[in-house]
Amino acid sequence: MKDREVILAEEGACFPGKTYTEVVLAPAYDEAKEHLLEPMMAINKAHLIMLYEQNLISKEEAITIARAIQKLNMEHLQNSSYTGEYEDLFFHVENLLLEQAGDIAGNLHLARSRNDMCVTMFRMVMRDKLLKVLSSALVLKKQLLAFAEEHVNTLMIAHTHTQQAQPTTLAHYIMAVVDSLTRDIRRLQAAYQNCNRSSMGAAAITTSGFPISRERVMQLLGFEELVENSYDAIAGADYLGEAATAIQLAAINLGRVVQDFLLWCTQEFSVFKVSEPYVQTSSIMPQKRNPVSFEHMRSLLSSCVGNTQSVLSMLHNTPFGDIVDTEDDMQPYAWKSAELLEKIYRLLTCVMGTLEVNEEILAKRAESSFATVTELADTLVRTDSLSFRKAHHIVSKVVKKAIAEGLQANEINLSMLNEVAQEVIGRSLYMDEMTLERALDPAHFIEIRSLPGGPSPSEMRRLIADRQKQCTLLAEWLEEKEKRWEQARIHLDQVLKGWSVEE
Numbered sequence: 001m002k003d004r005e006v007i008l009a010e011e012g013a014c015f016p017g018k019t020y021t022e023v024v025l026a027p028a029y030d031e032a033k034e035h036l037l038e039p040m041m042a043i044n045k046a047h048l049i050m051l052y053e054q055n056l057i058s059k060e061e062a063i064t065i066a067r068a069i070q071k072l073n074m075e076h077l078q079n080s081s082y083t084g085e086y087e088d089l090f091f092h093v094e095n096l097l098l099e100q101a102g103d104i105a106g107n108l109h110l111a112r113s114r115n116d117m118c119v120t121m122f123r124m125v126m127r128d129k130l131l132k133v134l135s136s137a138l139v140l141k142k143q144l145l146a147f148a149e150e151h152v153n154t155l156m157i158a159h160t161h162t163q164q165a166q167p168t169t170l171a172h173y174i175m176a177v178v179d180s181l182t183r184d185i186r187r188l189q190a191a192y193q194n195c196n197r198s199s200m201g202a203a204a205i206t207t208s209g210f211p212i213s214r215e216r217v218m219q220l221l222g223f224e225e226l227v228e229n230s231y232d233a234i235a236g237a238d239y240l241g242e243a244a245t246a247i248q249l250a251a252i253n254l255g256r257v258v259q260d261f262l263l264w265c266t267q268e269f270s271v272f273k274v275s276e277p278y279v280q281t282s283s284i285m286p287q288k289r290n291p292v293s294f295e296h297m298r299s300l301l302s303s304c305v306g307n308t309q310s311v312l313s314m315l316h317n318t319p320f321g322d323i324v325d326t327e328d329d330m331q332p333y334a335w336k337s338a339e340l341l342e343k344i345y346r347l348l349t350c351v352m353g354t355l356e357v358n359e360e361i362l363a364k365r366a367e368s369s370f371a372t373v374t375e376l377a378d379t380l381v382r383t384d385s386l387s388f389r390k391a392h393h394i395v396s397k398v399v400k401k402a403i404a405e406g407l408q409a410n411e412i413n414l415s416m417l418n419e420v421a422q423e424v425i426g427r428s429l430y431m432d433e434m435t436l437e438r439a440l441d442p443a444h445f446i447e448i449r450s451l452p453g454g455p456s457p458s459e460m461r462r463l464i465a466d467r468q469k470q471c472t473l474l475a476e477w478l479e480e481k482e483k484r485w486e487q488a489r490i491h492l493d494q495v496l497k498g499w500s501v502e503e
Contacts, residue, residue, distance in 0.1 A: 016084045028328045029082035032089040035335060037077060039124035040093060043117055043200065044069055045492040046220035048108060050213055056111070059499075061104050066496040068100035090114055111208035112200065115234040118324040119199040122331055124221065126243055129338035130192040131481055133247070136345035137185050138474050141178060143349045145471070148174040149464055152457040154359050155366040155442050156271075164371045167442035170357065172455035175463055177257050182470060184250035189477070191243040196481075198223040202233035205322065222488035235320050237327065240334055241312055247337045248308035254344065255301040258294055265291040270361050275354035293351050297344050304344070307337035366442040368408040370399050375448075379439040383431045394424050410440055 011017040016025050032040075048069070052062040072093070086092040097105040151170035158168040198221060201207060201214030207230045218226050227233040264271035278293035310333040318326055366372075373395050380391035397420045402412050414436050418428040431439075438444050450456035453463070 016087075021082065021084055024329075025084070025088065026082040029089055031328075031332050031335075033078050033080065035125050035331075036089065036121045037074065037093075039121040040090065040117070041069065041072070041074075042124070042221060042489065042492060043120060043217075044093075044097075044108060045496060046217045047112055047200070049220060049492070049495050050216045051107070051110060053216065054211055054213055056210055056212070057107050061107060063499045064101045065097070065105055065108055066499050068097045068105055070496060070500070071100055072096055090117070111203060111210040111212045113202075113204040113234075115204050115322050115324055116199045116202040116230075118327065119202075119234055120221070122327060123195050123197065123199065123223075123239065125331070126240065126334060126338070127192055127196045128485075129335060129342070130188055130195060130243060131478065133250075133338050133342045133345070134185060134188050134192070134474070135478055136342045136349070137181060137188070137250075138471060138478065140345045140349045140352075141181055141185070141467070141474075142471055143353050144174055144178050144181070145464055145467055147352055147355075148178065148460065151357065151359075152460045152464075154357065154362060155446070156362040157366050157369050157371045164369050166371050166374055167366045167369070167445045168455045169446060169457070169460065170362070171457075171460045171464075175460060175467070178467055180253045180257075181250075182467070184246070184253055185474065187246040187249065188243075191239070191246040192481070193224070194242055195239045196223055197225040197227045197239070199227050199233035202227070202230035205234055206230055220488060220492060222485035224484075234322050234324070237315055237318070237323060240327070240330070241315050244308040244311040244334055244337065247334075247341050248305050248312075251301045251304040251308070251337075251341055251344075254348070255298060255305075258297045258301065258348070262291060262294040262298060265294065270358050273356040273358070274351060275356070277354070278351050293347060297347060300340055300344055304337045304340040307333045307340070311337070363442075367410055369442075370402075370409045372409055372440050372442050372445050373399055375445045376436070376439045379431065379435060380429065383435060384429050386425070390425065394420050397424065412436070412440065 011019060045066075048057075048062060048065055051057045052059065057065075077089075077093070077096075080092070086095060094105075094109070097108065148171040151174065154170040156168060156170050156173070157164045158166050158173070198214070198218035200217040200221070201212055207214075214226055227236065261272060263269060265274060272291075274289070274291040274293060278291070279289045280292045282288035282290065311330055314326065314330045314333075376398075377388065377391040377395045380386050380394060381388050384391075386394075394417070398412060398417055399409075401416060401420065402409070414429075414431065414433050417431070417436065421427065421429050446455045446457075448456070450459050452459065
């Protein structure tokens, strides 16, 4: 009992305990005043309008409460600190309204609970952050498309198993990044749609005996759907898990690309030169141009993945019921992950828009590389009616012979090829020197690979044009979503101001 007395003497004998305040309540209050105050006030306004329209409060009561809401000093609240006088920001705001309007302000909580309010606030914050991520993703996609358009003819070697594989173009690589980003965008859009659903009217868990209109509050808050089942409305947290998963996968996808870009900035690769605003020098080595922008993106994307994993881990094995208190701790991780991804999209857009590409060295590597010899084997199938496996065997032996003699791919000649052909098929080839030269030309390799999704310039231009149309559709989608909430927000204020004018 001695320990108990010592602890209570230090912590205090009533709510809230000192350490509980430090670890839980004060951080939650700070997060709430930064992220949740605006949606909380919007919910207050929407619920008030609905209560009046449903004849659950009189016009006089509605005006009194509306005036109390309008008189709240938002700046003071945003700068306030947790004192323990009120359990959380909700009760702080409620007390201020009671001070302004008297006991009648208590009717603002008619037929609602902190359960449905909190989930609705969380959804409002997350939908806003998802829209910001999507907006920056759109700008990045446009920049990548412009970059690809500049490099439809920029030869480079594609790698598999980290080894030189086949010639391609920089546009072909970048368009793969664009399509990966496009899928990330679709997942984020789907997460937004499932997030943009109202829980209001579920109250604590079973709705209310008062004849409220859940649909009206949904409309006033700019939501597109209801979470219809009231139990699901306060228990279902998969909207948050879906957002976290979409953000996590987007960060993982982009991290793989940034890792490539960072490697391409080395002197050994000499592919990319990052612009001055995005590099730093060494404190001791004057020659260094450290591509720190890519380095920070790589580490921050890993941080983003970690934050989203925290969300998913905190959801795991949480009882299927009211988890508002758990979500107080969980939401900041989701918010931070979205904010990080949005910032990285913006930073990458700037870096890619100012990047210099060493096209000359890429072309020389492609021309001297053995990466073209797949086409040489294909050509033997065409000119000599050989099976691909037989042609592959001939070319493989020629490559080994050339490497042993210190030759590059473009130095392979017809006599070498015929010498090996005699060993394998017992005769010389029908191929001529011109056909051999063309088969080893990386530009020819790329030009004839014009199947859907191939690297040929004509196919790349087709894909770029198609993806630019996708950008137009996404921009229209974003505009419609952003306008929906903006119009709802303006309408809430107009209704309350209208009541004051009438009075």
